[in-house]
Amino acid sequence: MQRLRAILIWAAVALAIAVPVVMAATSPLLAWRQPVYIAAGFAGIVAMGLLLLQPLLIDGFLPGLPPRLSRRIHVLVGSTLAAAVIAHVAGLWITSPPDVVDALLFRSPTPFSVWGVIAMWAVFATALLAAMRRRVRLRPRLWRLGHISLAVVIVAGAVAHALLIEGTMEMVSKVALCLLVVAATAKLLVDLRRRGNRATSRGAIPQRDGALR
Numbered sequence: 001m002q003r004l005r006a007i008l009i010w011a012a013v014a015l016a017i018a019v020p021v022v023m024a025a026t027s028p029l030l031a032w033r034q035p036v037y038i039a040a041g042f043a044g045i046v047a048m049g050l051l052l053l054q055p056l057l058i059d060g061f062l063p064g065l066p067p068r069l070s071r072r073i074h075v076l077v078g079s080t081l082a083a084a085v086i087a088h089v090a091g092l093w094i095t096s097p098p099d100v101v102d103a104l105l106f107r108s109p110t111p112f113s114v115w116g117v118i119a120m121w122a123v124f125a126t127a128l129l130a131a132m133r134r135r136v137r138l139r140p141r142l143w144r145l146g147h148i149s150l151a152v153v154i155v156a157g158a159v160a161h162a163l164l165i166e167g168t169m170e171m172v173s174k175v176a177l178c179l180l181v182v183a184a185t186a187k188l189l190v191d192l193r194r195r196g197n198r199a200t201s202r203g204a205i206p207q208r209d210g211a212l213r
Contacts (some may be wrong), residue, residue, distance in 0.1 A: 009063055010062070013053070013056065013062070015098065016176065017049035020078040024168045030168060033168075036094050037095045040087065041088075043091065049177065051154065051155065053074075055076065055185045057185070061184070078127065079204060082127045082208065099113075103117050115164065116158075119156075123154055126150045152185070155181055158181070159181060162177075
């Protein structure tokens, strides 16, 4: 029974990530797009899928992964997420530099651009925070607060960005993926708070969730 549960969980996560990509690949709008623009769009879709994995890895939701391995994969996925965001923005820059400049300067008339840029900078800030953590010797509590706060900004910005765009992503699969990202992040926040409260009541420092430690 436990083996079946593990298979179902992994299958559900794989489908949640793969279906939006496959559905986007069948969009008729692709016929009117440049190859670089298409690649940039799919980099954004992949980034949304990776965003779903991050809270699941930290929360220990994915069966069969020891905590240490989950933390390592979380770091790897975070780096891949940052690379996907860079590819997304770079592709859009190649196809339309003025639009990207307006978005980066918050001058774009389209609301989805603002949310996308906010999420982008939060992704880069998270990567910088992780890279500088040991060098500046951040305290565990400060590290957790900064990392979690930025994660919330990333999720909020990315979900708003995706939902406001009417593009190649199919609506039902896009909404489903966004809802799963929000739900997984909310569950992680609740679980972290619960663990913190239990540890505080015992007079101990929470040692769970190593990537946030």
